[in-house]
Amino acid sequence: MATTEILTAERILVATEEVLRRHGPAKATVVDVARALGVSHGSVYRHFRTKAALREAVTKRWLDRTTQTLSAVVAQDHDPQARLREWLAALFTAKRRKAGGDPELFATYTVLAGESGEAVGEHIATLTGQLTEIVRSGVDSGVFAAADPAATALALFHATDRFHDPCHAREWERPGIEDEFEAVVDLVLRGLRAA
Amino acid sequence: MATTEILTAERILVATEEVLRRHGPAKATVVDVARALGVSHGSVYRHFRTKAALREAVTKRWLDRTTQTLSAVVAQDHDPQARLREWLAALFTAKRRKAGGDPELFATYTVLAGESGEAVGEHIATLTGQLTEIVRSGVDSGVFAAADPAATALALFHATDRFHDPCHAREWERPGIEDEFEAVVDLVLRGLRAA
C-alpha cells in the first residue's frame, strides 16, 4: 500500500502542497508534512536540505503549471498582435484564479516572491522569454517595431505588473479591473505597432 | 515659549511626523505624541477623533508635498510629450526619495495604502487628474491620440505602477531600474502618439 512505498521527492511535494493548502504558509511545518506521510521528519531532510528549499520546490511546481498553460498560447498560429493580447489575458486570468482559488498556496508564493527566491526569478525569466518570442515573431512579420525584443518584452511585463504581480492581488477582485486591464493592454499594443 | 502656545492641529501634525520618524508606524502611540508636545493625550483627541484619523492627516500632508512638486511640472510650457515624460520621472524620483530618505514615514504611508485610506485614494485621484490635464493638452495640440483622456491617464498611471506604487519600493534601489523605467515610458509614449 501507498504508505510502504519508497519515499520520493515527488510524494513529499504532493504532501507538502496539501499541508500548505490546509494550514497556510505561516503554520505549515516539516513535522506536519512528515506526519501526513507517516514518516519521521528526518526523512524529509534526506530529500530537501532545508524547509526553505522544500517550500521553493513546491512553489516551482505550482508556477510551472502556469508556464505550461501559457506556452500553449505562444504556440498558437494567430497573428502576433492577437497572441500577445491572449497571452497577457491568460497570465492575468491564471494569476487571478490562483489567488482566488488557492489562497494559501498563493500566500506561500507571495512570501517567496518577497524573499526573491530562485524559483520566482526563474519563473519570471521564463515568462519574459515567452513574451520575447511573441514580440520577435511580430517584428519578423513586420507588425511590431522593437529594436531589442527582449528589452521590449520586459517593458511589456513591467507595464502590466499590476495585473500579475502578487502584491496587487487584493485589487484583482475589484469591479472595473477588467476595463483597466484592457486600457493598459490597448496602450502598450499601440506602442508596439510598427510605424 | 513654544510649549505654552495654543495647541493646534498643525503643531500636533508636526510632532506626530517626528514621532513616526523616530519610532516607526508600529510603535508610535498617541501618548508618545502627547508627551512630545508636553500635553495630555486627551488634548490630542480634541483635534483628531481617532489615532487612524491622525495618521491619515499626517500622510495627507506628506502626500500633498509630492502633489505640489508635480503640479509645477504640469504648469511648464514644454510640449506635452516632454511634460508627460518629466512628470512621470518626477513622480518616480519623488517616491523613491521618500522611500529611501524617510523610511518610517513611508512605511506609514504603505500601511495606510493597504488599508485603502481616504487620503491615499484622494492622492491618486489628484495625480491622475494632473496626468489627465497633460494628456488633454496633448490631444488638443494634436500630438496625442486618446478618445477618453481621463481613461488614458489612468492607463498610464497603471502601466507605470511599478515605479510609484509603494508595494514595489524594495525594487527601486536595484541597479538597472532606471533603464526599466525608460523602457516602459518609451513604450507607453509611443502608444499615446497620434497616428
Place this chain on the structure above:
DNA sequence: CAGCTGACAGATGTTGAAATCTGTCAGCTG
C-alpha cells in the same frame, strides 16, 4: 548498506498575565 529513525541543541513560536494604549468624559483652571 541504503534508507529511515528518534534524540538532541539551538532557534522559533505560543500563551497568558501584566503593562500599555485608545478613546471617553466629568471636572478643573486661567
Place this chain on the structure above:
DNA sequence: CAGCTGACAGATTTCAACATCTGTCAGCTG
C-alpha cells in the same frame, strides 16, 4: 467657558516561561 487634564473601561501589546520546530547525526533495520 474654551481648552486642558487625568482617571477610567475595554482593547491591544509586551514579556517571559514554556512548547514546538528546524536541522543534525549516530545508530537501527530490513
